[in-house]
Amino acid sequence: MPTARKPAALRAHDHERCIEDALAAASELCRTQGARLTPMRRRVLEILWQSHKPLGAYAVLDILAAEGRRPMPPTVYRALDFLLAHGLAHRIPSLNAFIGCSAPGAHRDGQYLICRNCGTVAELTDTGLATELGRTAHGHGFAIESVLTEAVGLCPACAGTGVDAA
Ligand SMILES: [Zn+2]
Numbered sequence: 343m344p345t346a347r348k349p350a351a352l353r354a355h356d357h358e359r360c361i362e363d364a365l366a367a368a369s370e371l372c373r374t375q376g377a378r379l380t381p382m383r384r385r386v387l388e389i390l391w392q393s394h395k396p397l398g399a400y401a402v403l404d405i406l407a408a409e410g411r412r413p414m415p416p417t418v419y420r421a422l423d424f425l426l427a428h429g430l431a432h433r434i435p436s437l438n439a440f441i442g443c444s445a446p447g448a449h450r451d452g453q454y455l456i457c458r459n460c461g462t463v464a465e466l467t468d469t470g471l472a473t474e475l476g477r478t479a480h481g482h483g484f485a486i487e488s489v490l491t492e493a494v495g496l497c498p499a500c501a502g503t504g505v506d507a508a
């Protein structure tokens with residue numbers, strides 16, 4: 343059974359480690375790509391990593407404003423664009439919100455498990471699903487360039503609390 347590498351978002355864990363690891367991975371990736379992780383870009387990434395729940399651009403702005411920075415919206419959008427372009431964050435279309443990438447630079451296609459109760463999003467980096475779809479599409483003469491999968495349901499924490507019965 344593929345029980346290894348269960349996404350951190352779906353189990354109890356030390357989230358401070360998630361944040362530290364994500365920022366360290368971002369620094370390293372930017373260094374190898376010759377990209378600049380400016381203080382604003384870094385802080386926006388850190389904000390996205392506050393939890394495993396995606397944030398909209400305006401939520402990010404609000405947090406920065408509460409810190410007394412209040413940047414102009416384009417500044418935040420540019421920071422988010424940078425994070426997206428370098429694979430450090432992803433945009434989840436159905437939520438119009440952003441999450442930090444759990445494996446920056448290691449994958450191209452996004453597979454997200456979205457909890458409809460608490461809003462937690464877990465990212466899967468299993469390429470088997472995309473490979474299978476690619477094979478089927480290829481059989482129809484279609485060349486897939488990217489696949490984005492959004493699965494909605496209940497995370498283990500929410501499924502265990504019987505929210506369905508409420
Ligand atoms: Zn975490």
Ligand SMILES: [Zn+2]
Nearest residue numbers: 457460497500
């Ligand atoms: Zn949940």
